[in-house]
Amino acid sequence: MCGIVGYVGKQKAAAIILEGLKRLEYRGYDSAGVCVLQAGKLDVAKKAGRVEVLVKEAARHKFTGTSGIGHTRWATHGGVTDANAHPHVSSDGKLALIHNGVIENYAGMKKFLAGKGYTFKSETDTEALCNLIAYHYAKEPAPKNGGSRFLESVRKALRHVEGTYGIAVLCADCPDEIVAARKASPLVLGVGDQEYILASDAAAIVSRTQNVVYLKDGELVHITPRAFAISTLDQADVSPVVDTITWKVGDADLNGYAHFMEKEIFEQPQALENTMRGRFAEDGSTAQFGGLNLSAAEFRQIDRLLFCACGSAWHACLVAEHLVESFARVPVEVDYASEFRYRNVPLDRNTLCWVISQSGETIDTLAALREAKRKGHRVLAINNVVGSTIAREADGGVYQHVGPEIGVASTKAFTSQLLLGAMIALYIARMRDMSFSDGVQYVQSLKGAPDLVRTVLKQAPKIRKIAKKYAKHADFLFLGRLSLFPVALEGALKLKEISYIHAEGYPTAEMKHGPIALVSEQCPSVFLVPKGDVFNKIVSSMQEIKARKGPIIAVVTAGSEIPPGVADEVIPIPDCHPAVLPIVATIPVQLLSYYIALERGCDVDKPRNLAKSVTVE
């Protein structure tokens, strides 16, 4: 939930670290700091506020050192203050530490260390770990066989930690060295030309190198100017695997858009194409996936699916449930990952579990995956971030291939998850009762989705006008039925996240069982109105809202006629296959939320209290 960066090389470290922090700011943005080792001293600049505040502060320090660490924070322990910002320096001045995660047993550590004379300047859990490393460093005997006292003191301290961490540590006695380690918080090492750059996410690395090593849980890396070495908490050496990042630095830039959210909304046609590429069978009647590690015969044995996720990814699971049950006729259960991990759910032998996570680092989703695996179930994953923890721990899975999603509000990752859910439904359906010709039609419809999304995006100016008209309202309802109920939930979540408007998503017909009490001239309802069996029922629900003077914004499929005077605003979407409908219907609610947030002057990409990737419970 924080971003960390470390640098060892020949360049001035501070500029590279600050640039990396800007790229990681989506992970946390309430305070930031940098520490550079120069002339044997740990020089720290840190401030509450955004990275741009830190940039000004850092300029005053005139950093010249070639090794350093930096951090952008999403507060867990202790308020948003300069003192609580990272890096933290041990009270003996020997060590500086940055941390992403939570040290659960920090209180006991602090008590122990206070008894040994260590002092604390912050309210954070991190400072306890920093002093614990310093304590071990002070006690560590001179190294034998060329070993490192610095590395061994970090290793010893970490053995006492309960909780999660991605850390990077500098030592005043060890110029141009960093020791870093991870447990349940991501850490990637970039291996550049005579330099190493370490970060929570490849976004901070890609401008310097595309060669990376993804650290695993329980691993430490010791970086020196000439080399790096990976080992475990038990002191076993690990042979590094160097991967290549497939995306380039420009992919994580705004490229002329005002916000990442806007860019990512408009990138969706291309993102959907990338998600589908190479994933249809040659006969054009079904989907194919390379990394499931499950044979078709094994797939046929499955008689139940369980999907787990959080936030928008959970909404994508609900759509997948609808499509798998409708087309493949296999029962599906959907659970919040955060509930599943503690619910002790009875699962039978032939249940296949799926977890969905854009980042692949969401701690609740990771814990759900581990819990299902512990019970002996095979778990597959849908992830966007290559090499993420969930992607590595799953038994198999599918990458989304939509490139980096930087905006805190998920957009292109969400529609790509909807697409993959539709493809999984097709894949299983074609193993069961779906005919060849229905399969071909389904595939053709999915292939047409990017163009349909392009059509809807052309309505952005119209949606912007609607947003302007309704931006001052304090409450919204989003109503949808069947596969569009989760899209209603997603619309409400988007609006809440980025414009701080109270919004609720409901199945349309449920509205009269309570939420209708909210309806007034002050509470607009966004109706998702597809053609088909329930069209007339939805129109009746709209009439009920209208009778109570509630303004109505209707997202309506082409060819459906809403009776005059019922909807105040109509946003048409193309009529399409049921597998594509949720994707197409999502675009107007994304645009509406984005433009309402703009009207209200909100910080769209960095909404208050949120961070992109939730790596704490």
Ligand code: M6R
């Ligand atoms: O990275 P994940 O897909 O696991 O993230 C799950 C949620 O935290 C995420 O979808 C969140 O709800 C977004 N901010 C929604 O816009």
